[in-house]
Structure formats: structure tokens, C-alpha cells
Amino acid sequence: MSDAAHNIEEVKKHVRVYISVFAALAILTVVTVGVGYLHLPILPALIAALVIASIKAGLVAAYFMHLVSEERVIRLLVWMSLGLLVFMFTILSVYYYDQVGAVTGL
Amino acid sequence: MAEHATAPESHDGEEGHHHDLPFWRKYIFSTDHKVIGIQYGITSLFFLLFGFSLVMLMRWQLAYPGEALPIIGSLFSDETMPGGVMLPEFYNQLGAMHGTIMVFLGIVPLAVGAFGNYIVPLQIGAPDMAFPKLNMASYWVFVMGGLVMLGSFFVPAGAAKAGWTSYAPLSVIETMGQTMWLLGMVFLITSSLLGAVNFLTTIIQLRADGMTFMRMPFFVWAQFVTSFLLLLAFPPLEAASVLQLSDRLLDTSFFLPSGLVVSGEALDVAGGGSPLLWQHLFWFLAHPEVYVLILPAMGIVAEIIANNTRKPLWGYKVMVYALLFLGFMSFIVWAHHMFITGMGQVMSTFFQTTTMIISIPSVIILTALFISLWGGSIRFTTPMLFALGFLPMFGIGGLTGLPLGLAPTDIPLHDTYYVIGHFHYVVAPGTILALMGGIYYWFPKMTGRTMNDALGKIHFWGTLISMNLIFFPMFIQGLAGVSRRLYDGGEVYAHAQGVIHYNEVMSIAAWVLFLFQIPFIVNLIMSMWKGKPAEDNHWEATTLEWAAAPSPPVGHGNFKTLPRVYRAPYEYSHPDFHDDFWPQHTPPEPARQPASV
Amino acid sequence: MQIPYTVAPRPDTGVYNAKIGVWLFLASEVMLFGGLFSAYIFLRVGAPAWPGEIHGVMYARASEILNVPLATLNTMILIGSSVTMVMSWASLAMDRFDRYKLYMGATILLGFAFLVVKAFEYGTKFEHGLLPAEHNFLAIYFVLTGLHGLHVIGGIIVNAYFWGPGAKMWKTNPKQFTNRIEIAGLYWHFVDLVWIFLFPTIYLL
Numbered sequence: 014m015s016d017a018a019h020n021i022e023e024v025k026k027h028v029r030v031y032i033s034v035f036a037a038l039a040i041l042t043v044v045t046v047g048v049g050y051l052h053l054p055i056l057p058a059l060i061a062a063l064v065i066a067s068i069k070a071g072l073v074a075a076y077f078m079h080l081v082s083e084e085r086v087i088r089l090l091v092w093m094s095l096g097l098l099v100f101m102f103t104i105l106s107v108y109y110y111d112q113v114g115a116v117t118g119l
Numbered sequence: 120m121a122e123h124a125t126a127p128e129s130h131d132g133e134e135g136h137h138h139d140l141p142f143w144r145k146y147i148f149s150t151d152h153k154v155i156g157i158q159y160g161i162t163s164l165f166f167l168l169f170g171f172s173l174v175m176l177m178r179w180q181l182a183y184p185g186e187a188l189p190i191i192g193s194l195f196s197d198e199t200m201p202g203g204v205m206l207p208e209f210y211n212q213l214g215a216m217h218g219t220i221m222v223f224l225g226i227v228p229l230a231v232g233a234f235g236n237y238i239v240p241l242q243i244g245a246p247d248m249a250f251p252k253l254n255m256a257s258y259w260v261f262v263m264g265g266l267v268m269l270g271s272f273f274v275p276a277g278a279a280k281a282g283w284t285s286y287a288p289l290s291v292i293e294t295m296g297q298t299m300w301l302l303g304m305v306f307l308i309t310s311s312l313l314g315a316v317n318f319l320t321t322i323i324q325l326r327a328d329g330m331t332f333m334r335m336p337f338f339v340w341a342q343f344v345t346s347f348l349l350l351l352a353f354p355p356l357e358a359a360s361v362l363q364l365s366d367r368l369l370d371t372s373f374f375l376p377s378g379l380v381v382s383g384e385a386l387d388v389a390g391g392g393s394p395l396l397w398q399h400l401f402w403f404l405a406h407p408e409v410y411v412l413i414l415p416a417m418g419i420v421a422e423i424i425a426n427n428t429r430k431p432l433w434g435y436k437v438m439v440y441a442l443l444f445l446g447f448m449s450f451i452v453w454a455h456h457m458f459i460t461g462m463g464q465v466m467s468t469f470f471q472t473t474t475m476i477i478s479i480p481s482v483i484i485l486t487a488l489f490i491s492l493w494g495g496s497i498r499f500t501t502p503m504l505f506a507l508g509f510l511p512m513f514g515i516g517g518l519t520g521l522p523l524g525l526a527p528t529d530i531p532l533h534d535t536y537y538v539i540g541h542f543h544y545v546v547a548p549g550t551i552l553a554l555m556g557g558i559y560y561w562f563p564k565m566t567g568r569t570m571n572d573a574l575g576k577i578h579f580w581g582t583l584i585s586m587n588l589i590f591f592p593m594f595i596q597g598l599a600g601v602s603r604r605l606y607d608g609g610e611v612y613a614h615a616q617g618v619i620h621y622n623e624v625m626s627i628a629a630w631v632l633f634l635f636q637i638p639f640i641v642n643l644i645m646s647m648w649k650g651k652p653a654e655d656n657h658w659e660a661t662t663l664e665w666a667a668a669p670s671p672p673v674g675h676g677n678f679k680t681l682p683r684v685y686r687a688p689y690e691y692s693h694p695d696f697h698d699d700f701w702p703q704h705t706p707p708e709p710a711r712q713p714a715s716v
Numbered sequence: 717m718q719i720p721y722t723v724a725p726r727p728d729t730g731v732y733n734a735k736i737g738v739w740l741f742l743a744s745e746v747m748l749f750g751g752l753f754s755a756y757i758f759l760r761v762g763a764p765a766w767p768g769e770i771h772g773v774m775y776a777r778a779s780e781i782l783n784v785p786l787a788t789l790n791t792m793i794l795i796g797s798s799v800t801m802v803m804s805w806a807s808l809a810m811d812r813f814d815r816y817k818l819y820m821g822a823t824i825l826l827g828f829a830f831l832v833v834k835a836f837e838y839g840t841k842f843e844h845g846l847l848p849a850e851h852n853f854l855a856i857y858f859v860l861t862g863l864h865g866l867h868v869i870g871g872i873i874v875n876a877y878f879w880g881p882g883a884k885m886w887k888t889n890p891k892q893f894t895n896r897i898e899i900a901g902l903y904w905h906f907v908d909l910v911w912i913f914l915f916p917t918i919y920l921l
Contacts, residue, residue: 034799039792045920070913094746102754104399107466116761315744325720391763399758
């Protein structure tokens with residue numbers, strides 16, 4: 014019984030975190046749109062957009078999906094698939110440059 | 120042993136309800152992994168035979184180009200083989216569908232769907248898969264994919280003709296069969312993904328007490344890594360299939376470059392796409408897929424070799440680490456299929472290097488299996504013959520791959536018969552021999568009866584010899600420069616004249632190979648009813664599937680009481696034990712402990 | 717027959733079966749969208765300009781074609797739905813079934829709101845003749861957002877089931893029901909995650 018009560022206290026703490034994460038996500042969305050309207054050159058714009066998106070994604074994954082307190086087996090799985098994803102992106106981003114020596118579409 | 124003695128009484132009560140299930144719940148829409156495994160097995164054996172029949176037709180055209188195929192040829196319609204003479208379009212359909220069916224509907228479902236489903240839960244001491252309903256769903260989605268693929272032969276202009284790789288832009292401007300192919304692939308990919316989720320969860324969560332990761336049989340490890348490959352490599356192909364479907368149905372141009380001219384006319388599309396994009400996404404799947412085809416085979420061979428040499432596998436841990444490394448590396452070698460596309464220096468260097476590196480763990484596993492034979496008192500049973508056949512055959516397949524992994528040698532060999540010979544050595548005399556061996560090895564557990572040994576040996580020797588006669592001449596033809604996918608087998612090319620006579624030899628060997636499958640089919644069907652009854656632990660093996668008595672194991676739940684594991688998987692000929700096999704679930708004998716002090 | 721660890725976590729891994737299952741599924745989803753994003757990267761770095769010329773008009777930025785304010789609204793809607801989703805799980809963990817119904821209902825409604833905005837956005841594109849076949853920029857926009865939309869629809873169906881008929885389980889097995897909501901939540905948050913990357917890459921860059 015006391016275990017359940019303890020659990021409820023724990024969840025209440027979580028709820029406060031959820032609200033602040035929501036606020037952070039909303040603010041970051043406004044920031045990313047604002048940066049978009051600055052019409053920066055592509056490279057800084059790309060970096061800014063990706064950094065903000067990664068922070069937002071990190072917040073969602075860490076708090077809403079409970080990765081901060083999740084078991085090792087699941088964190089391992091997440092890192093593994095992210096590593097593979099980054100590898101795939103890297104190869105496909107530089108492949109064309111390596112082949113032709115120029116990138117035009119950015 | 121103690122748990123066996125007390126089991127029947129404690130078990131009967133809860134087992135009673137199982138027999139009340141109606142037929143269709145017990146055998147058709149079953150959620151029991153053993154039934155689903157057998158369903159996968161029967162379906163995939165049917166598809167293997169069907170895919171083989173397609174290539175036997177092609178071999179007629181290659182051996183005797185333009186000649187009418189007697190008797191059988193007259194059964195075909197005028198759109199495919201008018202007067203028994205094969206049309207080029209039909210030849211292309213057969214080629215594309217042979218590859219697709221063999222890989223996605225034959226070998227993968229047999230290796231993973233059938234053996235994985237039946238054996239993995241038993242070997243880890245689990246009552247079933249983690250998600251039995253999902254398991255059933257993945258089988259039925261697989262069947263739908265198979266039906267769509269079969270159905271594609273009957274749509275206007277026939278099945279897909281762009282090869283099993285479906286390279287764009289050819290595949291995008293293809294007839295309706297290609298759309299069917301893509302839909303079929305979406306089903307098959309979905310089925311594989313559901314299966315992979317299920318296998319991984321089962322292996323991570325449902326291992327019996329004491330079954331640590333390093334006590335798992337090598338076959339379970341192989342299925343574990345295979346499932347990861349399926350899980351992470353298949354989705355990019357699903358993405359690519361969606362993009363190609365969109366190209367075909369919504370007229371987008373993901374894979375169509377600007378200014379593409381087809382039959383002298385500029386194609387009316389927006390353009391701006393890249394055919395290379397398809398190749399990247401396709402090979403991101405298809406290279407790991409190669410390991411999906413070979414790893415379960417290695418697992419089966421490891422089980423059979425440990426059992427029939429009566430000694431532990433040599434270097435079990437090293438084999439496991441090699442397997443994990445192999446799985447990881449298989450994701451970062453894909454572009455070695457694309458050296459000829461004008462790849463840049465950095466990329467080509469990177470992919471050549473990773474390709475050379477990936478050969479190392481394969482060699483480690485093969486070497487460990489070879490060394491395991493050393494000093495063993497080998498029993499030359501039928502499954503063991505197949506396992507022993509696998510080793511050199513996979514060796515040839517692997518070694519002939521090295522020149523294809525290096526750009527300078529790959530460029531002249533690319534898309535020649537050399538490549539066909541190479542990958543067929545890996546999957547046909549390699550994987551298929553191992554899978555056949557697996558059927559002979561686990562048949563007693565699955566049916567409670569044994570297969571006939573004499574027929575098995577005829578099957579083995581006939582298969583081994585005729586497979587080599589089919590595939591070895593391909594190397595010779597390929598080195599002479601004969602391209603793959605030629606409707607006439609290269610007859611019109613001067614450079615092929617010196618080697619073209621091999622076509623007839625290869626074709627006859629292919630038909631002889633079929634004849635040698637007849638004893639197998641007869642053996643398989645006859646033994647189910649007439650075979651000699653098998654013991655619970657027929658091969659005197661140590662792994663847990665043999666602890667699930669009787670054969671076949673009880674309906675739902677496998678074990679009368681879930682086993683507990685005390686030791687490594689292959690404790691054969693252990694000096695501390697009275698038998699030459701020490702099963703994983705046999706409790707240590709208390710009398711022995713003080714003696715060692 | 718009883719399959720172990722369907723509700724209670726396995727001691728050595730610390731998780732119950734379905735949680736591993738859904739994370740494995742999400743890993744494969746990561747690779748699915750990863751494949752599509754790779755396609756986007758590959759097409760974009762190979763294009764002479766991005767988005768480039770559509771119907772004879774030269775566009776220097778994606779935001780000149782796509783409706784950024786509407787997409788921003790949709791981002792807010794999805795983030796909001798993620799919060800209500802996690803709150804519905806927290807309500808069950810706090811034994812408040814009534815609040816669960818409220819939050820889960822809100823999640824479903826926000827999901828619908830997202831789709832309505834999306835449909836409106838698609839509608840204006842179609843009106844202006846901006847169809848997927850016109851240009852690869854539009855093609856990738858429609859395929860990526862379309863596939864994401866299908867995932868939203870899938871999530872709504874799952875959530876609606878747990879809001880309606882599936883909620884009966886709360887009476888018989890509250891622990892397992894709470895687990896199920898956690899699982900459904902993981903999927904829903906993932907759909908949100910995809911949008912978080914989709915929004916800047918397609919609309920802003």
C-alpha cells in the first residue's frame with residue numbers, strides 16, 4: 014500500500030516535469046520558426062534547425078518516453094538504431110559530393 | 120530426469136483444454152509457435168520448389184536457345200511460350216521472379232520463419248514466442264505477400280521483369296507486374312518486421328532460468344543477429360518501395376533523372392530524380408539480407424557439428440563475437456554492389472575496406488567449425504553429411520566473393536556469370552544444404568519419427584554433385600566475360616563462344632538436381648506416417664529442444680515444467696559425466712562435488 | 717499456458733515483453749523514416765536548386781511554397797497531444813481513471829485537429845495545381861507528410877480503442893492496462909518526434 018502511495022508521489026513529480034517540457038518545446042518551436050524567417054545562409058540555417066530539432070527530440074524522448082529512467086537494454090537499442098541512422102545519412106550526404114565534387118541543391 | 124518422472128500427472132490437468140480447440144484454431148489459425156513453424160516450413164518448401172521450377176524452364180532456353188520445349192512447353196499460353204518457344208519477356212519474368220521467390224519466399228521463411236519459429240523457443244526453454252498472435256499474423260501476412268507475387272504472373276503483360284533487384288529507371292517504366300511486385304514486397308517486409316520484433320523479444324525476455332546469453336546455443340545467437348538485421352535493414356527497402364510505388368502510381372520521379380529517353384521518346388515526367396537512390400536503399404537492405412540468408416544456416420551447421428562430433432564447438436565465444444561483429448559490419452558494406460556506378464574515390468575506398476574486413480568474421484566462424492571436427496568421433500549421419508557439405512561450399516562461395524569486393528577486379532566481373540556463380544555457391548550449396556541438414560536433424564523432434572537414412576544419403580550426394588555441376592561452370596563463363604540475364608545465354612557474342620557449351624551441362628545438371636529432390640520429397644512425406652518412431656532425445660543432444668519431451672512436444676507450452684539450465688550448450692564427452700552428452704537442463708550430481716575437493 | 721513477463725518486468729532486463737517489443741518496432745520505424753529522409757538528402761544535394769522551378773516560377777525557399785504558419789500550428793497541436801498522452805498514462809499511474817478518460821479524449825481530438833489542418837494544407841496545394849508529379853520537392857513533401865499522416869491515423873485508431881472498448885481492462889487488470897497506455901504513448905511520442913524533424917527539414921530549410 015505504501016508502495017503505491019510512494020508511486021503516486023513519484024508520478025506527481027513527473028507531472029510537473031511534463032508541464033515544463035511542454036513549455037520548453039513550445040518555446041523552441043517559436044525559436045526555430047523565428048530563425049527560419051531570418052533567411053540565414055543555408056549552412057547556419059541547417060545547423061540551427063538541426064540543433065533545435067535535436068534538443069526538442071531529446072526532450073520528448075528523455076521525458077515523455079521515459080528514456081532518462083529507462084533500462085539499459087532499451088537505451089542500448091535506441092543508441093544502436095541512431096548510430097545506424099547517422100551512418101546512413103552521412104554516406105548519402107557525402108556520396109554525391111565525393112562523386113561529382115560539388116553540391117548544388119543546398 | 121527427475122522432472123520427467125513426475126511430469127505427466129502434474130501436466131494432464133492444464134493440458135486437457137488444448138485438445139478441445141477446433142481444427143482450424145489448432146492447425147490453420149494457430150498461435151502455437153510449433154504449428155506456425157511447420158506452416159512456414161511447408162509454405163516455403165513449396166515456394167523453393169516453385170522458384171526452382173522457374174529456373175528449370177530458363178535453363179531450357181539457355182541450353183537450347185530458340186528451340187521449342189517438348190510437352191511441357193505446350194502447356195503455356197501464347198503470351199509466354201508460343202509453340203513452346205520462350206519469349207524474351209517471359210524469360211525476364213522467370214529470372215526476376217526466380218530471384219525474388221527464392222530469397223524472400225523460400226530461404227528466409229524457411230531459415231527464419233520455420234526453423235527459427237520452431238526451434239528458438241524450445242532451445243531457450245520458453246513456452247512459446249513472446250507474442251503468439253503477432254506470430255500468427257506474420258505468417259498470414261507472409262502468405263498474402265506470396266499470393267500477390269504468384270498472382271502477378273496473371274496480370275496483363277505478366278510478372279515483374281526488372282530483375283529481383285528492380286533497378287530503376289527500368290522498373291519504374293515496367294508493366295503492371297512491377298506494381299504487384301512492390302505490393303508483395305510491402306507484405307513480405309511487414310511480415311519479416313513483425314517476426315523480427317517477436318524473435319528479439321522472445322530471446323531477450325523468455326530465456327529459461329539459468330539460460331544466460333553465453334549459454335545460448337549458437338543457432339539461437341544466429342537467429343538473434345539475423346532478427347536485428349531484418350529489423351533494421353528492411354525498413355529502408357520499405358521506404359524505397361513506397362517511393363517506387365509513388366513513381367509508378369502518382370507519376371513522381373524519385374528515381375527518374377531529367378531528360379530520360381525511352382524508345383526514342385523523352386519521358387513526360389518532372390525528372391530530377393536519381394536511379395542511384397534506388398540502388399542505395401535497395402542494397403542497404405540487400406547486403407544485410409545476404410547475412411540473413413547465411414547466418415541461420417551457420418547456426419544449423421554449428422548445432423549439427425557439435426552433436427555429431429560429440430565434442431563442444433571449438434571457440435564458441437569467439438564464434439559469438441564474430442557473429443555480432445558480422446552483423447554490425449553487414450550494415451556498412453552495401454555500396455560494394457555499386458562500384459560500377461562511377462563512385463567517388465573516398466566512398467569506394469571506404470566500402471572496399473569494410474568489405475575486406477567483413478570477410479574476417481565469416482572466416483573465423485568457418486574456421487572454428489572446421490577445427491571443431493578435429494579429434495571428434497564423427498558420426499556420419501545424414502544431417503552431418505549436409506553440414507560437412509556446407510563447409511567447403513560456403514568456403515568457395517565466400518572466397519570467390521573477395522575479387523568482387525575490390526573495385527579493380529569487380530569492374531570487369533560485375534554482372535557476369537561469375538557473380539551468379541558466387542552468390543549461388545553461398546545460398547544454394549551453402550544455405551540450402553544446411554537447411555536440408557536442419558530438416559533431417561530436427562525432423563524427429565518435429566514429428567516423432569525419423570527420416571530414412573538411405574534415401575537421405577542418395578539425396579545428399581546427388582544434390583551436392585549436381586549443384587557443383589550447375590554452379591562451377593558459371594565461374595568459367597563469367598571469367599570469359601559472359602553477362603548475366605542474357606536471353607540466349609550469350610550465343611550471339613564472340614567472346615562467349617569458347618564457354619557457351621557449358622550451358623548444356625549446367626542445364627542437364629539442373630534437371631538432374633530436380634530428380635534428386637524426388638527421394639527427399641518421398642522421404643519427407645513417407646516418414647511422417649511410416650518413419651521409425653524416434654526417441655525423445657533422438658541424437659543424444661545436449662540442447663533444450665530435446666528436453667521438450669515427447670517428440671513432438673506437447674501442444675501449447677512445450678515443456679511439462681519449464682526447464683532450468685545449469686551449463687553451456689555443448690557439453691559433449693565431459694569427463695565429469697557418465698554419458699557422452701550432458702544436457703543443459705540436467706541438474707549437477709551432488710555426489711560428484713565433494714570428490715573434486 | 718502462460719507466457720512469462722507479460723505484465724511484470726523480467727528481473728534481469730527490468731522490462732516487460734511489450735515494452736521491448738514496441739521499442740524494437742520503433743527502431744524499425746526510425747529506419748523507415750531514416751530511409752525516406754536519406755532519399756530527401758540524396759535528391760536535394762543532387763538537385764541544381766532547391767526547391768527550384770515549379771510551373772515556371774523560381775522558388776529559393778521551401779517556405780515560399782509551403783504554409784509555415786499552418787505547420788507551426790500543427791507542431792503545437794502535436795506537442796500538446798504528446799503532453800495529454802503522457803498525462804493520460806500518469807493519471808492511470810495515480811489511479812485516476814476519470815482523468816485518464818479526459819486526457820486520452822483530448823489526445824484523440826488533437827490528433828484529429830492535426831489531420832484537419834493537414835487536409836486543409838493539402839487542399840490548397842491541390843487547388844494551385846501543386847501535385848506530387850509536378851516536382852520532386854512536392855513529391856517528397858507529399859510522401860513524407862503523407863506517410864507521417866498515416867502514422868497519425870494509426871495512432872488515433874489505437875488510442876480510440878483504448879479510450880472506448882479497450883478501457884474495460886482497467887477493471888480486470890489495471891496494471892496491464894496502464895502498461896498498454898504506456899506502450900501506446902511511446903508510439904504516439906514517436907510520431908511526434910518524426911514531425912519535430914520533418915517540420916524544419918521540409919518547411920524551413
